[in-house]
Amino acid sequence: MERTISALVFMLVLITTGCDQQQEPAEAPPGAPPATAAADASGPCSLLTAEEVSAVIGPLAGAPYRAGGMPPDVGGDMCRYETETLRSLVVNVVWVDGASNISMMNMMQGVIKDGKAGELKLINGTTLTGEWDEARLMGCCEFNALRGDQLVTIDFAGTNADLTQVVSLVNAAILRLEKPLAVDDAPAVAAAQSRESARPRIRSVCELVTRADAEALTKKTLVAEPAGDEDHCFYQIPLDMPGSTLDLDLEVQWRNGFREMAVMQAAFDQGANLVMQAAFGEGEDIGGSDNPAGEQEPGPWDVYAQSIVGISAVKSDVLVHVENGPFMQEVSSAFVAKAIENLNR
Amino acid sequence: MSQQNKLIPTNRRPARSSNALPGRFNLRSGTRNALPIFFIAKLCCFATSIAAQEIDTPILLEPDLNIVAAIRQGDVDYEGLRIIDSVSTETVVLRLSWGESDQTNAADAGMIEIPPVTRAIRREDLASANRIVATFYYGDPELLPGSTAIQTSTAVLSSLTSGADTPIVFGISPGPPNYMISSRKYYRGTVHLVAKERFPILLDGERTMVPVVHATGTLSVGTQSGEAEFWWLDQPDNPLTLRWKFLGDTVQVVRIDRPEAGKKPRSIFKPDACRAVLHGIYFDTASAVLLPESDAALARVADMLAEHADWSITVEGHTDSIGVDASNQILSEQRASAVRTALIERFNVTPDRLTTKGFGETRPIETNETLEGRARNRRVELTHGCAS
Numbered sequence: 001m002e003r004t005i006s007a008l009v010f011m012l013v014l015i016t017t018g019c020d021q022q023q024e025p026a027e028a029p030p031g032a033p034p035a036t037a038a039a040d041a042s043g044p045c046s047l048l049t050a051e052e053v054s055a056v057i058g059p060l061a062g063a064p065y066r067a068g069g070m071p072p073d074v075g076g077d078m079c080r081y082e083t084e085t086l087r088s089l090v091v092n093v094v095w096v097d098g099a100s101n102i103s104m105m106n107m108m109q110g111v112i113k114d115g116k117a118g119e120l121k122l123i124n125g126t127t128l129t130g131e132w133d134e135a136r137l138m139g140c141c142e143f144n145a146l147r148g149d150q151l152v153t154i155d156f157a158g159t160n161a162d163l164t165q166v167v168s169l170v171n172a173a174i175l176r177l178e179k180p181l182a183v184d185d186a187p188a189v190a191a192a193q194s195r196e197s198a199r200p201r202i203r204s205v206c207e208l209v210t211r212a213d214a215e216a217l218t219k220k221t222l223v224a225e226p227a228g229d230e231d232h233c234f235y236q237i238p239l240d241m242p243g244s245t246l247d248l249d250l251e252v253q254w255r256n257g258f259r260e261m262a263v264m265q266a267a268f269d270q271g272a273n274l275v276m277q278a279a280f281g282e283g284e285d286i287g288g289s290d291n292p293a294g295e296q297e298p299g300p301w302d303v304y305a306q307s308i309v310g311i312s313a314v315k316s317d318v319l320v321h322v323e324n325g326p327f328m329q330e331v332s333s334a335f336v337a338k339a340i341e342n343l344n345r
Numbered sequence: 346m347s348q349q350n351k352l353i354p355t356n357r358r359p360a361r362s363s364n365a366l367p368g369r370f371n372l373r374s375g376t377r378n379a380l381p382i383f384f385i386a387k388l389c390c391f392a393t394s395i396a397a398q399e400i401d402t403p404i405l406l407e408p409d410l411n412i413v414a415a416i417r418q419g420d421v422d423y424e425g426l427r428i429i430d431s432v433s434t435e436t437v438v439l440r441l442s443w444g445e446s447d448q449t450n451a452a453d454a455g456m457i458e459i460p461p462v463t464r465a466i467r468r469e470d471l472a473s474a475n476r477i478v479a480t481f482y483y484g485d486p487e488l489l490p491g492s493t494a495i496q497t498s499t500a501v502l503s504s505l506t507s508g509a510d511t512p513i514v515f516g517i518s519p520g521p522p523n524y525m526i527s528s529r530k531y532y533r534g535t536v537h538l539v540a541k542e543r544f545p546i547l548l549d550g551e552r553t554m555v556p557v558v559h560a561t562g563t564l565s566v567g568t569q570s571g572e573a574e575f576w577w578l579d580q581p582d583n584p585l586t587l588r589w590k591f592l593g594d595t596v597q598v599v600r601i602d603r604p605e606a607g608k609k610p611r612s613i614f615k616p617d618a619c620r621a622v623l624h625g626i627y628f629d630t631a632s633a634v635l636l637p638e639s640d641a642a643l644a645r646v647a648d649m650l651a652e653h654a655d656w657s658i659t660v661e662g663h664t665d666s667i668g669v670d671a672s673n674q675i676l677s678e679q680r681a682s683a684v685r686t687a688l689i690e691r692f693n694v695t696p697d698r699l700t701t702k703g704f705g706e707t708r709p710i711e712t713n714e715t716l717e718g719r720a721r722n723r724r725v726e727l728t729h730g731c732a733s
Contacts, residue, residue: 096567099528106484120486129490133476133516133531148566149530 044079044093045188046180047152047173053081056169057089057159061195063188064091070255072192074185082192083159085302086199086317087258090155091173098151105136105144122163130167131174137163140266141259145170150177157266158259158317200318200343202254205233208320208339209250217334230254237331250322250335257319258303261312264321265305299333300340306333315340400548400555406437406471406583409604411627411638412495415716417595418520424599424720426627427495428638436465439494441481463487464494473500476514477586479596480529492516495586497577502584505560505577510535515564515573519592532591536562536575544576544587547600547721550624556580557587564591599720600624605641613649619731623660626684626725633679635687643684646727647692657698660684661726665719666706678703684725 045064054060061084066076082088094101120128120135128135132145132152141157143166152173156166206226214235215221223236223245235248253260297304301313301320310323311332320339322332404410410429430440441462462481465488476492497513504511515532537560544557556579564573569592576588588597602625614621625642628635635643650656662677662684681701688694711718 097528099530103482103528106482108484127488127490133478133492133514134489134529147531148533150567 042095042180043183043185044077044091045183045185047093047176048079048081048091048169049181050081052169052172053089054083056161056165057081057087057156058083058085060084061086062191065188065192066185067192072189072196074189080192082195087160088158088256088317089161089169090158092151092153092155093173093177094151094153097149098146099149101151102134102136102144102146105138108138128163128167131171135170139263141262143167143170145174147174147177152177155259157262158256200254200316202230204228204230205250205252205339208252208342208345209233209235209335213338213342214335217338218331235335246324246328246331248322248324248328248332248335250320250339252321252339253319255317257314257317260319261303261305261314264312268307268309299337301337304336311336313337313340315343318343398551398553400553403580404548404555404578404583404585404601404603406432407604408432409641411600411602411625412585412598413600413602413627413720415597415599415720417716426636426638430463434468436467436488437471438487439464439466464489466493471496471498474498475501475512476516476531478516478529479586479589480516480518482529497575497584497586499581499584502558502577502579502581505536505538505558506541506579508538510537510562511560513562513564515591517591517594519594530566530569532564532566532570532573534562534564534570534573536560536564536573539574541579542576544578545717546587546598547624547717549601549603550622555587558584595716597716599717605645613645613727614729620726620728623684623725623727628680628683631676633676633683635683639687640691643687643692646688647694650688650694650698656729657700659700659702659728660688661728662701662703663708663710663722663724663726664706665722666709666713667719668706670705674703674705676703677705680725 043066045066048064050060050064053064061082064079064081065072067073067078067080067090068076072080077092079091080088081091120137122128130145132147135143135145137143139157141155143154143156143163145152145154152170154166154170154173161169206228209217209226211222211226214226214237218237220238223238226233226235228234228250231251231253233250235250237246237248238244239246297306299313301315304313305311306329308326310321310325311329312319312321313336314320318340320336322335324332406429408429408431412427412429414425414427416423416425425441428440430438432438441464462483462485464478464481464485467488467490470491470493474491474493475498477497478489478492478494481494492514501511501513512533512535516529517532518529539559539561542557542559543554545552545554547553548555557576558579559574559576561572561574563570565571571592573591574589575586578585578587585598585601586596588595613623623642623646625645626635626639628639646658650658660681662679662681664673664677666673678701681703685696685699685701688699689696706713706722709718709722710724711721713719713722
């Protein structure tokens, strides 16, 4: 046991180190034209055209733009392809020493799973092949493909793209590694920044569902004034049993909601499957949620999911979530719906 | 001296003392011994002045085919054993299991026990893939579609022998083994035929000349490039990589032991000989731990003794010259004893019919200057009725 624990600690250190590795291109890729301020051929937007990506994820809201994390940033290390409905696909490139990133992923696969888990197969058993030398699918939706020593990562969690479509994009990107597109990033970043104002305004979550809203939804007088910040709002709802309350925590993630929803859903599905496999053996696959994203529950949201953990919904890339287990899910759902209705208020 | 393995504890014998009998992962240089988290198949050709027979039957990819490669990476020298685990109409599955000392090092480095590594090669890739993934990592997917591992494909061999420049991709981690920082890169380029040659290997214990296709070309990734050389078995249905050299690394197959099953048992002693090398014995790295793959050879000895009830034999251990003399002497004695113990405890041989001796590096049968020579010198011999 001691050995196992120390092993895991060791691995976590290793994995963390790997995650911290800079994705920024250390130097221009071999064969790439020299980068200029106006047209950068070594940036993350130089591998896929807007047309190629829009054919998979839908019409884009504008030109693909560089971003650091979420905000547009001309020096950002990722390229975001954003649709008119605010779904987005993100491309990262490691121009030099991408192989070490794959090594880290190997280690993770080795610790977490057996070798067969690392194989890329479609549900129908088809083995995925492509222009890459090695590829790993991390989590639900991060496709990593190594060619030579260069790594292309496509995060498609925020889209409805399937794996076959993503593979077509990965292949197109990889084949462009030796001759990237010349891209002028500044105009695209400026346009993306101007589109930011069209997104729901970030504010206190308690403004989305006010005390009056909450009392109308629950038909009860709250024990205290709702308290929170831009991420949470806490509501103390009295229960029928004297002196007892339900603390409802309304959470909002203002950006990247589609992605977070997919990642959260996949993690929950995986956890549920592990539990079922432990209980019933290999081969059990129960799926995780009662209402997986994609099977739409009528409501003001773009995507909705209900599970034993709670209620989640996304509208305009904003994720609204209540995590109160299986209790009072109708109330939770009503809070989520109200918050979404008020996003643009 | 190897400086690269700062996180790998040194709990093995001192520098250049990990002399090993035919085994695997024998690390022989530096004050630290690297944990060979990856392996590379590699082989060498050696002195043609030594008598060798010609290959008579093809080398088939069949279960229990054992391939021993001597590997030189940086200044680290070790061996790897690859076993054909299973074959089907779909795939050929290779197995690489970690030796006890590797597990110990892994544990000391804070890792969990390392399970065996297997690699499945699709038949279609054996036929046509031009990518060779020669380095094996813990955590690798079992299947890396579009690649071979310890061989090239029939199509590449055919292209080369037709005289064409042939594109290949070569996935390796050059330099000294160090799993903390090493990563497998894919070098691209074209190779062309140098010549068809003869290549010596120990095939089923006999020095044997096999036909090879010698090819060379420039391979590169990013700004790194170099001249690569390959020697592939000139057998279209199984073009094993018998040797490669690239970026200072050399991997050379030094032994191939074909499975005994279904074949007429070979006698250990040649007629009128009182001494014989016992082939098919594999030890863990720098230790006297016998690997399970040795069982077939041990069974042959037990059968021989059952057939000749009046025989007593001496088991001798020999090492190559790498390492400290005294350590080699001790290791040779320990390995001879390990063989004796296994024969007594697991193959029911009466103890008084077996004696042991260790000779360290004092009785080489070939030069110690080459990978292949050292591989031959690391051996177990049996003697019966020799004049002392």
